[in-house]
Amino acid sequence: MKAMILAAGKGERMRPLTLHTPKPLVPVAGQPLIEYHLRALAAAGVSEVVINHAWLGQQIEDHLGDGSRFGLTIRYSAEGEPLETGGGIFKALPMLGETPFLLVNGDVWSDYDFRQLNKPLEGLAHLVLVDNPGHHGRGDFRLQGAQVVDGDDAPGTLTFSGISVLDPALFAGCQPGAFKLAPLLRQAMAQGKVTGERHGGLWVDVGTLERLAEVERLIGERA
Template sequence: MKAMILAAGKGERMRPLTLHTPKPLIPLAGRPLIEYHLMALAAAGVTDVVINHAWLGEQIEDHLGDGSRYGLRIAYSPEGEPLETGGGIFKALPLLGDAPFLLINGDIWTDYDFSRLQAPLQGQAHLVLVNNPEHHGQGDFRLVGTQVVDGDGAAGTLTFSGISVLHPALFEGCKPGAFKLAPLLRQAMASGQVSGEHFAGHWVDVGTAARLAEAERLLGEHR
């Protein structure tokens, strides 16, 4: 299974750290954040990774290179203009092929074992959900058995972790340009095409300096 890491965001909430450094290269305990994903993917048996980028993206390419030092092959999908999550994935589909692929937000830290996602995909998407963090208390989606449905603020609503497996068929009918991923997922949920799981391990959305410090604390405990 190929993997894609989303790394095109500007990281405005992390300024001034991201004024001259793209957020995926912000150090976490002395190592660029994105490297934790690359090492975990290699450990899970993934060999091919696609990374999209926009803001200061040349720094990402210069630092990571072809991926060989991580035991990976890295291809890049540069974006001249912000395409949002859905548009960025759609642009990268020619690099990802026709099979389901693993998708990871580049600005999270987690100890999730990506090898758990190597099982055959049933439907168009499989989402990893986590307990709602303080900054996102209402969550996103609910689990009904193994199926994911829209949360609608109901009890038991969980937060989408930014870790998923997607089938390229999810993007059928889409056109190049900027668009979000969430409406496509909700459309697939309505037809029972989205499965999911609840992960209760370490996970941090590293969107602010305070959350970066929280990730460093948890990483220290994990080690």
């Protein structure tokens, strides 16, 4: 299975760290954030990774290179204009092929084992959900058995972790340009074509300096 890491965000809430450094390269406990994903993907048996980028993207390419030092082959999808999540994935699809691929947001940190996703995909997407963090108390989606449905502010709503497996067919009919991923997922949910699971381990959306400090604390406790 190939993988894609979303790394095109500007990280505005993490300034001044991200004024001259792209968020995926911000060091966390002495290691760039994106390298935690790369090492975990390689350990899970992934060999090919696509990384999209925009803000200061050349720094990402210069730092990671072809991926060989991680045991990976890395290709890059450069975005000249913001394409949002859906548009960014759609642009990279020619590099990802026609089979399901693993997708991970470059600005999350987790102890989730990517090997758990190395199984046949039933439907168009499989989402890893987590308990709602304090900054996202309303959550996103709910689990009904193995199926994921829209949250609708109902009890038991969980937060999308930014880790998933997607079938390229999810993007059938899409056109180049900027668009969000969530509407495509909700459309597939309405058709009963999205499965999911709850991850009860560690997970942080590293979107602010405070959450960056939280990740460093968690990594220190595991050392």
